[in-house]
Amino acid sequence: MKRYCLLLLTIAMAAVVNAQQLQDEFSYRRSSLYSILVCHSEDKFHKEITDEFLKVPIPDKYNDFDLNVKVVNVSRKDKYTDAITDFVDRNNIGSRLVARWFNRNILTGECDMELVKLRGLYDASAFDYELASRTPRGLAMLQDAGEDLIANTFLLVNEITYIDKAEGAKTAATVLSILGGVVGAATGMDYVSDLGNTAASMVATIKGFRVKIHSRLYQLDWNDAIANEFYEFYYSDLPDEQKKMAFENNRGNFKMKYVGDVVSKGSLTSFLGINEDQPELMIRKACQRAIDENIVDLQKKYNQFKVKAPVISTSPTITAPIGMKEGVTSASRFEVLEVLEKDGRIEYKKVGVVKPVPGMIWDNRFMASEEGAVGADLGATTFIKVSGREFYPGMLIREIE
């Protein structure tokens, strides 16, 4: 069994490597994530929530797999899970994520494997050679890419509702704008007046700003049968009108599976460190913290959504760039995985267990530094070994139950 050391791979791929670069640029396979907002246009601050949502980056433990459309709108409170699933299917999002994996040119249908090679950390020329030669190793690499990369593509749909502190739990749809705006239901318009959302009213309101976020998780359905269909009928590295049209007409064959959902607690967010002349930052912080918490909850509930993080040092202490944003607590336990490559396939072998050192958990939540949170300046969480053999930098850790 060939030992496939990510650390050495990083050295091989980089022209010049130093210790600082290793710490900063650990390469490992990540799941891919596309994040959408369902915006309640009847809510106060819906515009600001949309603006700030669009600034929230995909968490760094995932590959950014966003598509062009990031926001869809609704105009009243309702249960939307089925409607969202229907939206995902109706708009063929599964096919678009597949197209993104193969860098499909929407105008000509041409595809390539560059992103697969990049995100899969393959040696680019070896990958091309094996594939072109149709060797068993090449086939295994393709299957491996399917299982470990393409199949780990997720869609997160975040339905954000503003909780008006003045109204408590009442839905905003029943609230008339006090400045003369017209309620959408009465006129058939989708949007109430924004006249209430002046900067002054925003600041006055913002101190009790709360949002509730209902996050629904979907996973790309990708298996050997689907992969074979794609490669045979739709993949072409040259312009091919027939294959282009075939893909357009069969987008529905690529689906997203509903995995599950979580709802945030809607708790108050501390606005320490934010000036009153930056109300938009308060909104951003409230939204981003809630989204991050939902992602952590989803990871706990659904194993396939869990993230891995690299061990960046083992001497004098074991550290990894993972922290409270990923839900690390003193009760967390992580398995340590050695990444092995065999005949073109990546395998993760458990070699031990670690746990965080209390007081050494990195607070990497959004704006933790500005808040003056304890642990915000650690840069990484320190772990101690619970069991296992010698670890080395480049191994991965993943939270266990």
Next chain:
Amino acid sequence: MKKIIASLIFTIIFTTSYAQLIPDVNNKDKWGFVDSLGNVVVKHKYNSVTPFVNGRAKVQKGDNYGIIDEMGVEVLKTSYRIIEDYNGKCYKVASGGKIKDGVLFDENWGFISYDGEVILAPQYSKIGDFIDGVAYVQSKNKYGFITEDLSVLVPCIYSAVGLFNEYGYVWVNKGGRLDSENSTQVTGGKYGVYNKRGEVVVPVEYAVVATFKLKEPTQYTQKELKKMSSMVKRVREDEGSYRFLERNNEMMRLFGKLDMSVSYDFFVSTRADGSNNGVIASDGTILVPVNMFDAVAGVEEGFAPVYNSSRRLNYWNVSQGELLSSAWYADGTSFQNGLAICRNKSGDYFFIDQNNKVVSPHYSYISPMKEDVYIVQSKVDNKMGLLDKYGNVVVEPIYAPIYPTTEGGLFGAFESETGLGGYINNKGEVVIPFRYVRGSSFKNGYSMVKRDSHWGVVNLQGQEIVECKWDDILAPQDTSVNRIWVKNADLWYCVDLKTGTLAFDKGYETMSNYSRFAPMLACVLVDGKAGLIDVNGDVIIPFILDNNVSVVKEAYAMLMNTGRAKWTDVDTYRFALKNNKNRHKSKLYQTIDETMWDY
């Protein structure tokens, strides 16, 4: 270990250059010098040392520095705060002051010789760098200058000073102050001027001292322009500046330089607003005394235009010390080649000589001189002609009009009988025949001209480098591109100015000039969508963008950021999608149009 490494480093670096003495540190972290055999030559008693250069080394004790010779004798006692490197003549040193948080305050600077003799005792809070043999000095908020031999050139008694300019003059101010908000601007006090021999050429007794500059081109008001005929307006737009030296209004700033590039004389006034000024020459001669006239312009050819309280103009004869004329003119210029242009209260323009004799007819207009000639307009029939710089007729007023071009020494002129235009030189010779109904000024060696009803381009030799067969033409913005857009029917085409032929065959419904939005690229529209092409017509950004300037500029900026030479269709398509304002307006129950998706 540290000691071994330090000694090794010094040995390696300095063995080849200076074999005699090597800096050495002992186990108490004290420095001295040893010879190549390791024998102590200078005892280890210093906090730090520098290697010997030219027989001298700098040593430190506590917060002070000194200089020792190779015997270890302190040529300069370790009593100086700072000792700068030997400049070949002496050491610049600082002494006194106090150190707070590692920063030295209130020290005094001076100079010590190689042998430790005090040449200039430390007495200045600042000594500037020597520039052309002179450095400013500052002591207790007063300024002066010293020379390189360290003698006083300008005493250190002034509240503010400039710096010596390339002509060897510097202004000084006594009693003024530096603006606290902008600490280089000087207000109040009295000004004067020194030369580089340390002589006062302008006594330090004037509220204003300034230099002269050329008058800017006249800015005509809208009311004035409306009154002009189109012919005259065309000439006035490009007329340039009349010869006239007015006060250079730049504020006095600490260490600013006097700009004497136009005149070597000085504008002086005892009044803070500069009124009732006089003129002093750079040798100190009073050319026009102060408080004699309301305003005095710069002296040229021995005469200074002067104004009285009614804003009428006359000329002060400097050598005679008297006015040129008993009558005052409405306005006038400086003397140039023995002539001045004057205007009387009826609005007539004419030339006078230095005997106040009117030496030309009266004209309704005389232009500033260009290409050694004046454009004049007849009072009789408004036609235009040329006079040379001595007032002699080069071309009688037969053209309607004549206007100067921006380059090439040519004047555009129109025949009054035919209405056709051509170009003449300053001798009146026809260089480009009269066959055009319209023409532009020459720029980069060519002019756009219209013959019959079609446009083309001529060069300075009169050759039609682009044949006059186009319905419209657009003046290039970037003349380095050598391309010009011309129109035929509904499409714009690009012509290579060097060959006169089409640069590429494709025509476009709408386009912008090269380099208007991106260097060396033109933005064109195809089917209402914008893209960028290069000078050969190659598509750099395909025609997929919205017809919006900021989108085009942003796309170009992004292309540059990626370091790629061009974008493909899909690159541009994806960029355009990101800028689509509607991409976040879809509804949950909607099937989003395919044109909103990037994959």
